[in-house]
Amino acid sequence: MGWFSDDIETFEHLFVHSLQDIYYAERQIEKSLPDMIDKASDAELKRGFQMHLRQTKMQIKRLEQAFKKIQRTPQGTKCPAIDGILEEAQDIAGDVGDKVVLNAALIAAAQAVEHYEITRYGTLTSWAKLLGHADVAKLLYANLKEEKATDKKLNDIAKRKINKKALARKPKGLTPAERLEEAMIGIPPLG
Ligand SMILES: [Fe+2]
Numbered sequence: 001m002g003w004f005s006d007d008i009e010t011f012e013h014l015f016v017h018s019l020q021d022i023y024y025a026e027r028q029i030e031k032s033l034p035d036m037i038d039k040a041s042d043a044e045l046k047r048g049f050q051m052h053l054r055q056t057k058m059q060i061k062r063l064e065q066a067f068k069k070i071q072r073t074p075q076g077t078k079c080p081a082i083d084g085i086l087e088e089a090q091d092i093a094g095d096v097g098d099k100v101v102l103n104a105a106l107i108a109a110a111q112a113v114e115h116y117e118i119t120r121y122g123t124l125t126s127w128a129k130l131l132g133h134a135d136v137a138k139l140l141y142a143n144l145k146e147e148k149a150t151d152k153k154l155n156d157i158a159k160r161k162i163n164k165k166a167l168a169r170k171p172k173g174l175t176p177a178e179r180l181e182e183a184m185i186g187i188p189p190l191g
């Protein structure tokens with residue numbers, strides 16, 4: 001859908017478009033979580049991500065039920081917002097060398113995802129109610145509650161231990177070869 005297309009005319013169309021947007025987002029999140037599970041080196045954080053992957057699969061099922069209730073085929077629509085959030089998460093995870101600091105980075109990235117989902121499900125739940133889809137609103141609200149609980153858990157673990165551990169990490173000492181390499185930088189070539 002482009003800026004100047006008129007695919008969305010009514011509030012109901014807008015609702016369906018947003019439902020497709022979160023459906024796409026959840027499926028991208030489902031694909032990204034296994035990588036975050038692999039990268040997390042804290043057992044509690046790893047378990048948390050594993051649990052959220054199971055919840056995400058259930059959330060996708062709820063969305064499919066929601067589509068069914070409004071007589072639509074479950075279908076996604078490309079969501080550049082979640083693509084950007086997930087891409088940035090991958091980039092930062094690739095850049096963090098220390099695995100303890102990486103845990104803090106993973107939580108921050110996961111919370112960005114949760115906040116995106118919370119805003120979407122908040123909007124969708126109230127729109128579903130307004131449009132008279134009370135049963136769909138219930139399904140969306142179930143997802144919203146899980147996202148909020150996940151965000152809270154991530155916040156708790158970050159504050160309780162992960163950020164403190166990350167703060168306590170010292171920069172890695174350079175090996176003699178790396179020191180030599182550093183010393184060579186800036187020396188003009190001979191000749
Ligand atoms: Fe989700």
Ligand SMILES: [Fe+2]
Pocket residue numbers: 052113114117147150
């Ligand atoms: Fe989530």
